[in-house]
Amino acid sequence: MIAAHSLLPPYLISNWLAALPFPALVVGSDHRVLFANAHMNALFDELGPQNGYFDPQYLLDKSDERQPTQKVNNFLQSGEYVAKNIQIGFPPRNFFLRATRVVTEEDQEYFCCVLTPQKFLDDVDYSELLDTVSSLVMQMDIDGNIHYLNERVFEKLGYDLSQPELAVRHIRDIDRHYDESAWSERRQELREGRGVSYFTQFSRRDGSLMPVEVNVIPDRFSISRRFTLTAQDITEQKAVEDRLREALLQVKELSREYQRENRQLKQTIRQQGHAKEIISVDPGYQKVLRKVEQVAPTQTTVLITGETGTGKELVAGRIHALSYRADKPLITVDCSALPPDLIESELFGYRKGAFTGASEHKIGRFQAADGGTIFLDEIGEMPLGLQTRLLRVLQERTFTPLGGTRPISVDVRVIAATNRDLRAEIDKGTFRQDLFFRLSVFPIHNPPLRERPADIGPLLWHFIQKFNVRLNRKVTKVEPAVMDLLSSYPFPGNIRELENLTERALIVSSGDTLRQADIRLEVGALKAGPGPEQPVWQQPSQEELLTLEEHQRQYIAYVLELTGGKVSGKGGAAGILGMNAQTLFGRMRKLGLR
Structure with a gap:
């Protein structure tokens, strides 16, 4: 007592x-x-x-x-x-x-x-x-001079209880944010018998700060107008608030990131909605398309092989479009276009602070493709160390972002593509054999353009129509010499090279006719002809030029000849041309074919 x-x-x-x-x-x-x-x-x-x-x-x-x-x-x-x-x-x-x-x-x-x-x-x-209460208790006068401190003040602020004369003498000594004008307003409220409350920080003797909630109340027993100040240490409360604030910021960052990813996915889906159809009438290539139709409805991992420029990404897009995942995203990752030290973060994402510059969370491509398909183009370029992580994802369907602690489960179909001989890479030790077997459950080889010569004409007209719009051209005719030239060319760059040379040809062309003189080919890639470097061509007459309609008529007639006049059913012209049988019948009537 x-x-x-x-x-x-x-x-x-x-x-x-x-x-x-x-x-x-x-x-x-x-x-x-x-x-x-x-x-x-x-x-x-x-x-x-x-x-x-x-x-x-x-x-x-x-x-x-x-x-x-x-x-x-x-x-x-x-x-x-x-x-x-x-x-x-x-x-x-x-x-x-x-x-x-x-x-x-x-x-x-x-x-x-x-x-x-x-x-x-x-x-x-x-x-x-x-002294046992958790609050810091002080008695002070109207000017802020302190006349009493309980033990908790000494303990919390780091002063020696045996040397009270060294403790604080005025509220400004400990209030880090003491402001005379603010205290003038508080004095007026205290003089009127009202209490005041505020938040501030008290300075400890070692210079560190302690957040406190302060209440000042007039002491009605004091003749000399004293006031009782109680301060509650809210360090833990502030820590909780800071953690909550940080969590809210992270939620906002994640929300922004998901919004960005959502926009990307919507763009991907829109692009898928206008996905390029595979243009082919070549009988040999129909076997590839049949394999695509066979594997598309399954969840099987697919490995697409083939030279650069053969349209492997179109095959991957076709598989996705024919699958039950067609309404979900198709996410493409070009492993050859990313620096080795960035592929991992692109595939699996990272958490804030995972590395220098990681100022916010970012979801990876696998998480963005959840429910859909991820297309790993040029898989042969993937670093050996990262192949181990990819193998684990294929096996377990889970991964952990960089800097993360909790694994994330995903439902993703994987389609990979490469222009390399992966078996040779295995022999050299640059590609994991177990990953190869995991990827090549259902291999599809996409042949080069030189092995599908029947597709050169349809692809050429497809690109002419495309660049007519883009370049504001009106090319509707092609010299026969152009087709002869292109048919003799091996196209080392495949379909991509054909697309590029068509764009160049339309740029330099004039009028409505694409001429042999507009075509620029790699001389060293031409087949041997009469001359040492390239075949000799004669300028065709105006009468020899074909309209687009005539070219279509002749080509359909050629395909019908190959099928013995069979239009529909297995081995029919409609299947070879990639058209519906009724559509082909209508086209034949229009072109005067029987």
């Missing part, structure tokens, strides 16, 4: 008493109740009207013959400490009463009473109890 003549401010006592879970009050020398907590007020309600006074009989034993007033006066004068069992309330209940005198700096006398349901805290000092 607090000793007699204690200089501890009474409002600090009442502030602590208010939080006690049992009845407590502060009484003046005239027996007037200056403070009663909620539990004490409940008892007063049971006892009937008290008129603001505390009956001193509760300080006496039944056997005590002294008059109550005399007892209280003796108690106040001598600082006598009361500790006794009493009955109070209705119906009467047993309490253990403790009471002691408090003397303020202004020589005002009070005594504090606490009623506990059982005898405990016998030897506890009120000041010790005040």
Whole structure:
């Protein structure tokens, strides 16, 4: 208990008493109740009207013959400490009463009473109890000068309790954000008897900062206008808020990332909606297309092989378009176009802080393709170390982003493509054999253009129509010499080379006719002809030029001749031309074919 003549401010006592879970009050020398907590007020309600006074009989034993007033006066004068069992309330209940005198700096006398349901805290000092609260408690005047600090202030701010003279003397000494103009406003509120609350940071003796929630309340017992400041350490609360804020930022970053990825996926889906059809009338290439139709409805991993420029990505797109995943994304990764140290992060994504420059989360291509298909073009260029991770993904369908700790499961079909001989790469030790077998469950070889000569004409007209629009040209005729020239050319660059030379030819062409003089080929790639470097061509006459319609008529007639006039069904012209049989019948009628 607090000793007699204690200089501890009474409002600090009442502030602590208010939080006690049992009845407590502060009484003046005239027996007037200056403070009663909620539990004490409940008892007063049971006892009937008290008129603001505390009956001193509760300080006496039944056997005590002294008059109550005399007892209280003796108690106040001598600082006598009361500790006794009493009955109070209705119906009467047993309490253990403790009471002691408090003397303020202004020589005002009070005594504090606490009623506990059982005898405990016998030897506890009120000041010790005040020092056990988690709050930092100070008494200060209107100018911010500090007159009292509880032990928690010393402990939290790092001051030596044995050297109180070294502790803070003014609120500005510890308030990191002390502002005189703000305190002027607070003073006015305090003078008017109102409390103030705010958040700030207290400076510790070592210079570190502690976030606190501050409450300042006028001390109504103090003649010299003192104020009680309590500060609650909210370091953990701020840490939780900071973690929550960081989590919200991460959610926003992820949301932005997913929005970006969503836009990319929508663009991919739109592109798939306008996916290029595979243009082919070559009988040999129909076998490739039949393999595509066979494997498309399955979930089987496909390995597409073939030279550069043969349209392996078109085959992959066709497989995806014919699968049940067609309404989901097709994500393409060109393994040869990415630096080796970036392929892993592109495929599997990363978490913020995973490496220098990773300022936000990024999902990888595998996660973006979830539910759909991922096309790994030029798989032979993948670094050997990353092949191990890819093999694990193919086996387990899970992966962990760079810097992440939790694996992510995905439902992705894998289609890979390469222009390399992977078996030779295995022999050289640059490609894993187990990965090769995992990828080549269903291999499809995409032949070069020189092995599908029947497709040169249809592809040429496809590119002419494409670049007519792009280049604002109106080419509708092709010299026969052009077809003869292209048919004798081996196309080392395959379909991509044909596309490029068609674009160049239309750029330099004039009029509505594509001429042999507009075509520029690689001389060293030409087949041997009459001359040492290239065949000799004669300029055709105007009568020899073919219209697009005539070219189509002749070509369809040629295919019908190959099929013996069979249009529909297996081995029919419609299947070779990649057309619906009814569409072909309509085209034949238009062109005058029977």
